[in-house]
Amino acid sequence: MVRDESQVGTDFDLLVIGAGPAGIALAAEARAAGVTAERILVLEKAEVHSWIIRKYYPVSKPVLANYKGIEAKCEGVLCIPDLTREETLSYLDSAIRDTGVQVLYREEVSRIAREPDGRLLVVSSGGMFRARVVVVAIGILGRPNKPSYPIPAALKGKVHFDVTSEEIREKEVLVVGGGDTATEYCQFLVQQENRVSLSYRGRELTRPNPINRDSVLALERQGELQILWGSRIDGLEPAGQRVRVLFSSGEPAPLEVDRVIYALGGTTPENFLKAAGIDFEGRSPRLTEGFGTTVPGLFLAGDLTAGSKGGSIILAFNRAAATMHRICEEHGICKLR
Numbered sequence: 001m002v003r004d005e006s007q008v009g010t011d012f013d014l015l016v017i018g019a020g021p022a023g024i025a026l027a028a029e030a031r032a033a034g035v036t037a038e039r040i041l042v043l044e045k046a047e048v049h050s051w052i053i054r055k056y057y058p059v060s061k062p063v064l065a066n067y068k069g070i071e072a073k074c075e076g077v078l079c080i081p082d083l084t085r086e087e088t089l090s091y092l093d094s095a096i097r098d099t100g101v102q103v104l105y106r107e108e109v110s111r112i113a114r115e116p117d118g119r120l121l122v123v124s125s126g127g128m129f130r131a132r133v134v135v136v137a138i139g140i141l142g143r144p145n146k147p148s149y150p151i152p153a154a155l156k157g158k159v160h161f162d163v164t165s166e167e168i169r170e171k172e173v174l175v176v177g178g179g180d181t182a183t184e185y186c187q188f189l190v191q192q193e194n195r196v197s198l199s200y201r202g203r204e205l206t207r208p209n210p211i212n213r214d215s216v217l218a219l220e221r222q223g224e225l226q227i228l229w230g231s232r233i234d235g236l237e238p239a240g241q242r243v244r245v246l247f248s249s250g251e252p253a254p255l256e257v258d259r260v261i262y263a264l265g266g267t268t269p270e271n272f273l274k275a276a277g278i279d280f281e282g283r284s285p286r287l288t289e290g291f292g293t294t295v296p297g298l299f300l301a302g303d304l305t306a307g308s309k310g311g312s313i314i315l316a317f318n319r320a321a322a323t324m325h326r327i328c329e330e331h332g333i334c335k336l337r
């Protein structure tokens, strides 16, 4: 999107990349720490905030405050109890509005670089900005994990990585995965009157929270969900209007379904962060106190700081408070609360 730079400005104290729970919490914490709204900018690649919640949460999903068993004790200015998806979105909506901070939508950030004067340059699809402090809050689901085998082009529209791209009702569906997202998708698709199978590589569901685990096991007992325990998919092929799913060693026998939904999680956008100069330890960025990186003035937030177990909304809120505390201590753009 090309902006009128005279209206937006290009020089900020704090620039936040990504308007999900973490980015929104950062803006709220910065305002609470005394940074004026005009000195903060949020850039969001989608046309609305909280894109990941809109895309990956099924419509009827309960949003759990202690998701993945992460303690639901709030330490910053934002906090949620258990809510519905819609209530969560409207809470985040008001949180952004209350900050008075400008969010520019359809602004995908492609590059961050340090300038000779120590400020950070942020290049987005719409322009270039400079800021004393930049927080990257882009999450891990920008590119969801894909299976190792190719998905034939002929299966376009029949294979998804979410349950919101199309309304799926009264169909035969295979969900692939074994975590909270996969088990929530199974429950949602059963409610939508689909005949659902779950392909899971393990023999026991250890990753989902107890509510999701017990719910899918109950569905299996009631004959409303088929769980293909210990199944490994070798590939997919077109079968008329349907998808044929081929399993390793022919076990179970090939399955024909109308839709395949992958719920394999996401990964840290390693190349993007490394190109900004951030050092890594193995597959994870090296983080300093307050979720700073090895680039002065450049911080990470939310799911990007959560490690392999994954994050939650309250974790993103709490870590934003810790980050802002550190920013106030180190960068003099705000006051410690």
Ligand SMILES: Cc1cc2nc3c(=O)[nH]c(=O)nc-3n(C[C@H](O)[C@H](O)[C@H](O)COP(=O)(O)OP(=O)(O)OC[C@H]3O[C@@H](n4cnc5c(N)ncnc54)[C@H](O)[C@@H]3O)c2cc1C
Binding pocket: 017, 018, 019, 020, 021, 022, 023, 043, 044, 045, 046, 049, 050, 051, 052, 053, 056, 057, 058, 062, 063, 064, 065, 066, 067, 107, 108, 109, 110, 137, 138, 139, 140, 141, 142, 181, 184, 301, 302, 303, 304, 310, 311, 312, 313, 314, 316
């Ligand atoms: C299916 C599912 C169910 C879940 N259920 C729960 C639950 O019940 N309770 C709970 O607490 N947590 C839940 N979570 C986890 C929770 O959604 C995440 O922990 C949280 O959204 C992380 O927030 P974030 O701001 O770090 O990242 P995200 O929510 O991923 O937000 C990142 C934002 O950055 C934007 N962005 C990405 N790349 C760029 C770029 N280059 N430039 C600009 N913007 C960019 C994205 O469009 C997005 O809006 C669930 C997750 C999933 C996938």
